[in-house]
Amino acid sequence: MLYALVIIPLIGALAAWLVPSNRVRPLLLPLFALLHVAMTIDAFMATPPPSAEGWIALDSLGKIILGVTSVLFLVCAVYAVGYLAYRQERPNRVLCSGLLVCLSAMTLATISHHLGLLWVAVETTTLSMAPLIYFNRNARSIEATWKYMLICSVGIALALLGLYFLAYSTIVARQEPTLLLEPLVASAHHLSPSWLNAAFVFLLVGFGTKMGLAPLHTWKPDAYGEAPGLVGALLAGGLVNCAFLAIARVYQICMASGNVQFFQNALVVMGLISMAFAAVFMLHQSDFKRLLAYSSVEHVGLLAIGLGLGGGALFGALFHLVNNGLTKGVLFLASGNIHRSYGSKSREVAKGALRRLPWSGGLFLAGFFAITGSPPFSPFLSEFSIINGAFGQGRHLVGGLILLFLAVIFIGMAATVLAVVLGKIPKELPKTTYRDQFLTVAPPLFLMGLVLILGVWMPAPLQQVLTDASLLLEVKR
Amino acid sequence: MYPFADQALVFVMLINFLALGSSRMNVSVRAVALQGVTLGILPGIMHTFSWHLLAITAGIILAKGVAIPWLLVGAMRKAEIRREVEPLIGYIPALVLGAIATALAFVFAAKLPLAPEHQGLLFIPASIATLLTGFLLLVTRRKAISQVIGYLVLENGIFIFGLLLTEAMPVMVEAGALLDLLVGIFVMGIVINHISREFSSIDTSRLTALKE
Numbered sequence: 001m002l003y004a005l006v007i008i009p010l011i012g013a014l015a016a017w018l019v020p021s022n023r024v025r026p027l028l029l030p031l032f033a034l035l036h037v038a039m040t041i042d043a044f045m046a047t048p049p050p051s052a053e054g055w056i057a058l059d060s061l062g063k064i065i066l067g068v069t070s071v072l073f074l075v076c077a078v079y080a081v082g083y084l085a086y087r088q089e090r091p092n093r094v095l096c097s098g099l100l101v102c103l104s105a106m107t108l109a110t111i112s113h114h115l116g117l118l119w120v121a122v123e124t125t126t127l128s129m130a131p132l133i134y135f136n137r138n139a140r141s142i143e144a145t146w147k148y149m150l151i152c153s154v155g156i157a158l159a160l161l162g163l164y165f166l167a168y169s170t171i172v173a174r175q176e177p178t179l180l181l182e183p184l185v186a187s188a189h190h191l192s193p194s195w196l197n198a199a200f201v202f203l204l205v206g207f208g209t210k211m212g213l214a215p216l217h218t219w220k221p222d223a224y225g226e227a228p229g230l231v232g233a234l235l236a237g238g239l240v241n242c243a244f245l246a247i248a249r250v251y252q253i254c255m256a257s258g259n260v261q262f263f264q265n266a267l268v269v270m271g272l273i274s275m276a277f278a279a280v281f282m283l284h285q286s287d288f289k290r291l292l293a294y295s296s297v298e299h300v301g302l303l304a305i306g307l308g309l310g311g312g313a314l315f316g317a318l319f320h321l322v323n324n325g326l327t328k329g330v331l332f333l334a335s336g337n338i339h340r341s342y343g344s345k346s347r348e349v350a351k352g353a354l355r356r357l358p359w360s361g362g363l364f365l366a367g368f369f370a371i372t373g374s375p376p377f378s379p380f381l382s383e384f385s386i387i388n389g390a391f392g393q394g395r396h397l398v399g400g401l402i403l404l405f406l407a408v409i410f411i412g413m414a415a416t417v418l419a420v421v422l423g424k425i426p427k428e429l430p431k432t433t434y435r436d437q438f439l440t441v442a443p444p445l446f447l448m449g450l451v452l453i454l455g456v457w458m459p460a461p462l463q464q465v466l467t468d469a470s471l472l473l474e475v476k477r
Numbered sequence: 478m479y480p481f482a483d484q485a486l487v488f489v490m491l492i493n494f495l496a497l498g499s500s501r502m503n504v505s506v507r508a509v510a511l512q513g514v515t516l517g518i519l520p521g522i523m524h525t526f527s528w529h530l531l532a533i534t535a536g537i538i539l540a541k542g543v544a545i546p547w548l549l550v551g552a553m554r555k556a557e558i559r560r561e562v563e564p565l566i567g568y569i570p571a572l573v574l575g576a577i578a579t580a581l582a583f584v585f586a587a588k589l590p591l592a593p594e595h596q597g598l599l600f601i602p603a604s605i606a607t608l609l610t611g612f613l614l615l616v617t618r619r620k621a622i623s624q625v626i627g628y629l630v631l632e633n634g635i636f637i638f639g640l641l642l643t644e645a646m647p648v649m650v651e652a653g654a655l656l657d658l659l660v661g662i663f664v665m666g667i668v669i670n671h672i673s674r675e676f677s678s679i680d681t682s683r684l685t686a687l688k689e
Contacts, residue, residue, distance in 0.1 A: 114647075116646055116647070117650060119654070120650060124657060127661055131664065137671075138675075139676065139686065140686050140687060145668055146668050147684070147687075150628065154615065160635055164641075165638075167642045168592075168642060171592050171642060172592045177642055192590060195590070221689075225687065226687070285689075
């Protein structure tokens, strides 16, 4: 059953490659996305047994990320049908196949309990996204693709070295050499501490590059800025979560090792640096897609802080993972529409979106309020519980800094978003054919609805999964 | 078995200098290919024979010695480029830095808490030295192909460390990692091709449109 989750999207990718028609091909995306969602729900209802050697298993941590990825992909797939109808001049074979390969790799990442396999899956997501960033085929997108490729490849290579260090720590400690999660957690307190520390540092740097933690985030504004909106949504709501999952797996092992201070502090510091970088660079950011990239840097920072704080903040961090993924979907899809309509992503040109594109403009504004933590949207709850966790542990400096950065980011983001949404429409605009229509508005609207519902009502199964997953990440003594 | 491995690793470290000191990309590509093949042979002679080992050895040699150089030479021919024209730091300073990095790698490796059976072997220093060489190439070269070569040297350095733990890495993961590397280079080759068409050069210092 779990294998089918990985294989079916691959079959979809092959089918998309073989379909000759540019017009028909995008229809495969929602079809396979629906299949994937159906299988995911089925796997949630009755958790399939793990594979014989424990390589493949679906635990509550994996469930959260699998769920978000599956829903987000379905939404993006429906959007893609509308989007690609506008972009008939571009061949979309590579885009459609790449998206499905990426879905398969993201799924594999969520269910693999062998860290080597997890690494292969994360690396595959990196590779399959590269051609998608290059969809527009111009000088700017090639530059973004090259930076993305090189920086992420080097990052992922360092993560591999970190995995080798982890395996070596078992050899030095005279344990059975392995990279399976469960035996590593069980024997964590026997592992050689210095090699474990080195492994953690390299894995944090490696997967942190992929996740976009500052100062390793330099590829992010370029890639998010140049990629089509739906690819940006998947990068910010899907790939980021997979990289976070990889760090969380390593964190599980570290928490079981006994000496947790070093690991937790490293994560908190990285997270705070990311938020600081985001706050500074968002202040004068006139390109609204790059603005979203920095917002992503901010939120991965917040996730790292939540993970590093541990205790009560864990629940908040995991809930924030869901909220950030869904809200970024709204923002990127809506910003893609605005970009299409104005032919520009600068706040100097794209002004008054609320009048020109009432739906997309409104969604962009609502998404902005949601992501900056305004009630009644769900990111408010998760951000609140992370901050609450910080103050609850008596770490007033961390809590205070988070609040400060959130305030600065709100102001910086508001300047650009409000100009884009509410400003006066410039007189001379290039003519574009894009108008809001059902297929490009309904998907982000649906996500926005989810974000709103989660903000006022937490379904019991989600609560259960989040609680179980945060128990997995607790310190084990 | 280990004396031979040590000699091979010395050879690998010498190739690092060849990659650092040559301006002709043909030489660099072949040097990295030779390095990859040397490393590919190592697991085959370090362990007793098994089909798994044979498959991995063959896979590494084919990927690093044949497929990747072929992709890179192809990209070079299409981009019509033969030399790294002006690296950020000259060849002599780069060689000196490489020598310093290698020396530091030996000093550092001696201080690491290694398993007793790995004490005094060249694996760790060779791994660190190669890794640092890769970084040096990545940050000091401007041509996209030279950067890919740097990435490959870095990857080779990591691979040397991996030789110490063949038991922990199952064949599927190794094969997956190798496949990812291969596809990665393939994609990079295509990107290089497009860079050269778009900018009529593969000088990555021209990629400066995207910044704050």
